[in-house]
Amino acid sequence: MGETQMRTFQRVGYLAVAGAIALSTAASAHDDRLSRIAAFFAPADILSGPEIVDCTLSGGTRTRCFRITVTPTPQDYTPGPWCPTHVGDGADAGGIWFADGGMVDVDGAFIRSLAERYGDSNWQLYDPETGDVRFTGTLEACQAAARPDVDPAYRNTCVQCLPEYMPEDAVSTYTIPLEPVPVSRPPRRLRGPAGLARNGVRLDGPAPVEAILGAYTIAPLDDCGGHVNLHAGYHYHAVTDCLTGAPNGSDPARGTAEAGHGTEIGIAMDGYAIFPHLTGDGRAPEGLDACNGHDADGIGYHYHAGAAGANAILGCHVAETGCASEDSTATCDATRRPPRP
Template sequence: MVLSACGGSSQTDNETINEDNTTTVQSTFNPDNFHVGALLQTPTTESCTLSGGTVTTCYRVTIPGEPVTNEIGPFCPPTIYSDASEGGIWFDGSGEVYDIDGEFILNLDTLYGSDWQLYDPDTGLVNVTDTQAACEGAARPNVAEEYQNHCVECSLSYLESAVEQTYLIPVEPVALANPNSIGGDNLGITLNGVVLAPPAPVSAILAANTIAAFDDCGGHINPFEGYHYHASTGCTETLLQSDNHASLLGYALDGYGIYGMRNLAGEEDYDLDECRGHSDESRGYHYHSASAGENMFIGCFHGEQGSLVH
């Protein structure tokens, strides 16, 4: 049985009561699993066509695009003397997760090359994109020259329109014969109302001598997508399971659940397929998120995907 984030428990539409009075929890999309406020309206169902051409029934789900369980930020530290509490984190796909404190900024030339200097040596102030113009000049593929060698952060207040997004997610997943690659589109949503984004384009970011800082939850803001997550750091893994299994953090666009990397004992499952998924008797097929240092959630889609509603 799934335990709610508040510690209570109840049977949900996804549970089946077996003959021996145990419960089987299928890891398909369940609106009841979301935090209060993470769905802006009660999901409705409608006919939809999935990525593989299957016509089926989908939930229409609208999320706020910002977390309802925690604050956003901080991202960039103000000075080279700042401690880790004043900045977020950085990961580049190498497996490492770095605290963006003053020492990290000071030693970027050692990590990435002698042409890196994201601070004023006279004042110790970090070069931060702290205006809307700076954010828009830096948070794009072709970073404006004046914003290279900057720590990049943006504010939701810079966005012209609301950050809420609506998705169609299949009520019952449709498995693929051959998995689909993630590509550059968003891959799912979290239980606290935020988009799960594909891997961050770290090669392009580093090529401009910039650090597109993430907060401690693995999220950041750009002027096009708003706030979104690039990794799971524990903030979204909020729905506990009664069998010591890793906690549910959200759903992929194919309708399968995404759980944390490790179970409550700190152990990782080692029978995952190329998509970082597997099946068990309680949840059926489901995914387990990669580590934050890998700059990804899942490796591919096991099922046909729903879509963003424009």
């Protein structure tokens, strides 16, 4: 072998070794990230994953994501209640709802006040003779009332769907990028779910409040900010103390900087962390963008959940998003979002 051939052979060998080291380093970093993700979602009822998979994000980027399949029910508390059954009931018999620029208790007094509150005498969710509240108490009633085109028979009804109405094999699969891929111009509003809470419950987009009120219905959230529909199961439209008081399961490398921002409560569909509305010392975070995010030393870019009464956990996503699906075997291609029923 000549000297030139020898040098070429050595150079190719060096490149091969360097490439192998780079691949090994990347694999090790992914494994480390995956173990932290698994620890973060330890409070959830995980059916499979997290695992690393190929994925196509909402902007068409092909990359690597983590995929996790969970049951859409929290394991750390029992969801509910939502609707009171009588106008004499107190706050402990019902949930919460968006009103007066925040959240109010859905108790008997709230049910009685609807006509005055909304300036419309057509509101009448209770029997004026008995005081009994009209609410959806069966699967069939849930199917008829918890939809955009409310069955006329369920106008003037308090709408609640119970977790037991969901099929026993109902699952939710989330495919989220391991590394965020920022977009040049974030959308003006949130498209699809905001992310996944550390207890495995979907952090959803805004509740369709105008459509709900337009049918003379109320669809309360429980005190944890969640309710049930037959598409997503139990999910959140607001972040309350049920999540912000959870133990910190996030990346320990972030240390005191993260502690100052409070407990990491979830991971957004674009891969960025989600923190509570307020920082660890009870102050409003400064410099938030339209999506409710900002940069901070020691953490990097991350989101803060909107105030519970804002009906917006996130305003939008600043990076390409992954997929949320009821099919645990589907390959994530977020450029082809199926329409929500």
